[in-house]
Amino acid sequence: MKTLGRLLGAWLLAMLFASPGAFAQTGPRTLILYDAPPNTAYTKLGFGYAIMLRNLLGHFDSKVDMVPVQNYTAGQLSGYDATFYLGSYYDNPVPAAFMADAASSSKTIVWFKYNLWQFAWDPTYGFQSRYGFNLTALRGLNAAPTSSNTTPGFFDTITYKSLPFVKYYAYDSSTGAVNADPDVGLTAITDATKAQNLVSMSNPKTGEQAPYVVRSGNFWYVADLPFSYIGPRDRYLVLTDILHDMLGVNHAESHKAMVRLEDVGALVSVTAMKSLTDYLYQLRIPFSIATIPYYKDPLGVYNSGVPMQVPMSQATNLKRALNYALVRGGEIVMHGYTHQYSNVRNRYTAVSGDDYEFWDIVNNQPVAEDSTSWALGRYRAGLLELNLNGYRPTAWETPHYQGSALASKASTQVFPKTYQRVVYYTADKPNLTAAVEKDFAVGQIFPYPIQTDYYGQKVLPESLGNIEYDIHLIDPTSSYNYTWQDILTNAQYVKTVRDGYASFFFHPFWLEPQVGTPGLADFKSLISGISNLGFTWTVPSQLP
Missing domain, CATH: 3.40.50.880 (Class I glutamine amidotransferase (GATase) domain)
Known part of the structure; x- marks a missing residue:
């Protein structure tokens, strides 16, 4: 399970190897x-x-x-x-x-x-x-x-x-x-x-x-x-x-909202996804689905010790959930290729959705293979998985919002938009432990879209965080509460920014009965609360 504490987050097959057009900067x-x-x-x-x-x-x-x-x-x-x-x-x-x-x-x-x-x-x-x-x-x-x-x-x-x-x-x-x-x-x-x-x-x-x-x-x-x-x-x-x-650039007062269903992979609950989709569709609220194209559990952590991998072609639950949502206002955001790294615990289980993919979080450094070509290979492999099964993502989201500098720069060659928070480094190959003149990593939240960031990415904001519950008896890494009221308060604050976005994500697994949380009720309360603050719902494909 991905928790807030771990985070510091339509084009054709022929476009897999294309670069988006250069962005002309016309401001001050x-x-x-x-x-x-x-x-x-x-x-x-x-x-x-x-x-x-x-x-x-x-x-x-x-x-x-x-x-x-x-x-x-x-x-x-x-x-x-x-x-x-x-x-x-x-x-x-x-x-x-x-x-x-x-x-x-x-x-x-x-x-x-x-x-x-x-x-x-x-x-x-x-x-x-x-x-x-x-x-x-x-x-x-x-x-x-x-x-x-x-x-x-x-x-x-x-x-x-x-x-x-x-x-x-x-x-x-x-x-x-x-x-x-x-x-x-x-x-x-x-x-x-x-x-x-x-x-x-x-x-x-x-x-x-x-x-x-x-x-x-x-x-x-x-x-x-x-x-x-x-x-x-x-x-x-x-x-x-x-x-x-x-x-002296006075953007008009405008407040948009976005919601993203997070870490949706091969083992997703179709029932949970349908419940969330039906609620949003009833209100005609568009939404995004952070989709993991290729599921891997190389150590068999969740499969009785037997290694498991599920490509998109075999991900029956995932495709059922996506197909149901896509005709009811949903759209796909590609959330990693496998959302894990190799066959090692990086930091948690080596399982898709749990671990980091583009950063060695255990040693706090780029992964051994880090390079532009390595990152592009994973981006394109994920896109191929989606495209061969009839899906087109509208944006990219880095797993756990942390990738290397080279991986972030490489994303601009494949994805016209990202939808995330971002970690930035003071060098492409940072030395974060040097005694003198060490490098720094700085994590950044955005309250509004960034047309082009330090790495050349167009960044759509996730500004509020996500609902969390203390379920440490089930998952020792999920040991605190972050309520829907907390996130609604965050939305009140971001509204002080004249063109601020109220953007959050939500894990469908909070609806699963064995977790025992009021996930759906809290999700509905949060959606209603943000709507009542006067925000207008949108999705990446509707933003320039």
């Missing part, structure tokens, strides 16, 4: 400057954040260049409509050439988190008189956490469109480790005719409030870097919405 030209201090453990982290911002800019058809801030040259920003500086490394030197250009430019400049003091506190640039606000302090945790005060608090709540977006915080009292990104730049507006506090943040433990997003004409300051510890109710969503204003 943007420059991303990022910190890359040499010879540190975090040299490449700024690049990871730059990739995430670059992906969001792909929603706006933007042509993006990413440059380490130390490589900035005088006058460079004049060639762009907007320049973003990601201050991710404390006191990383900011080139004087960039600050001088920023101080005199009429182009949009957006500065995130650290190192504003180098600009704002240097009298050379006349920051306060020009922009009407100033940086007053850098704040983190109110105090160091202790066993008696595990949550000392910080500026963790960003209020936007009447909702509280609370930053992630976790403290391990046994090790003293804090998992959070509490640092923020505190600013004060000194001339309200020049500067505006567009979004506020608060420190609930102290009662303090301060600006989170400040704008002064063409210059914007965001008090932190909203790419760390992101989630479906995180301040990251605030940025995804306000980017429209930063770029």
Whole structure:
């Protein structure tokens, strides 16, 4: 069974070997400057954040260049409509050439988190008189956490469109480790005719409030870097919405919803699939089916120790379920070729639907065979399985949302659309354990379609997650609850994004009697709740 905790997710046979047409980018030209201090453990982290911002800019058809801030040259920003500086490394030197250009430019400049003091506190640039606000302090945790005060608090709540977006915080009292990104730049507006506090943040433990997003004409300051510890109710969503204003690309208010039935393979319950299909068809709600073309259980984990494999031609249950759904509003998303890797446990059982296919999750590295040609071979084999049985997928979804960089890039040669969350890496062959200048993997959720991401993919969003139940007595890996109410709350948050999608997936196995969960009732409640929020249902084939 695939759980949320494991996730960080029509063309002809002749098109199996065709490449989709190039995508013409017509939006604003943007420059991303990022910190890359040499010879540190975090040299490449700024690049990871730059990739995430670059992906969001792909929603706006933007042509993006990413440059380490130390490589900035005088006058460079004049060639762009907007320049973003990601201050991710404390006191990383900011080139004087960039600050001088920023101080005199009429182009949009957006500065995130650290190192504003180098600009704002240097009298050379006349920051306060020009922009009407100033940086007053850098704040983190109110105090160091202790066993008696595990949550000392910080500026963790960003209020936007009447909702509280609370930053992630976790403290391990046994090790003293804090998992959070509490640092923020505190600013004060000194001339309200020049500067505006567009979004506020608060420190609930102290009662303090301060600006989170400040704008002064063409210059914007965001008090932190909203790419760390992101989630479906995180301040990251605030940025995804306000980017429209930063770029001057004001997409119309529009809210679409998508639902995907997940991990549908050879052993799927036809009864469960029919129940879900009938309900959605009754409401005329289109839906997707994440289909695994070739089922494998090479260790016989679910077949009394006897290895088992079921090609599409022999997958009677799967074809019955698909045929019933496809004439009632369903469409296929190809979800891996086998949704497992080789004959080894990668990480769980080696069985289709359980394991990773395009990433060695046990060793956290690409699989041994990783290459463009290897990935293309699996994509094309899966498409062939579907096509020979009369099926045409409308999009691709990477198993467990994690594949290698080369596999993700290769997908663009076969699939015009993907429908997923994505993990990105700071190198095609990442070294994630190096002591110095190690690579980073960054997982990203999208609230809206990305026309072209860092790997060249068109990404349709899955933004809400999925219903989970604690059934650890049946499946030890499924040991927590994530309710339909949780996901509905996520939908309320994504609606703060002016063109945000409420997109979730659901496993049909939650309807199976032996599991003993109220799967169908909860599914219906969630569909009804999202509809009542005013979202309009769609599927990949209906999106450009």
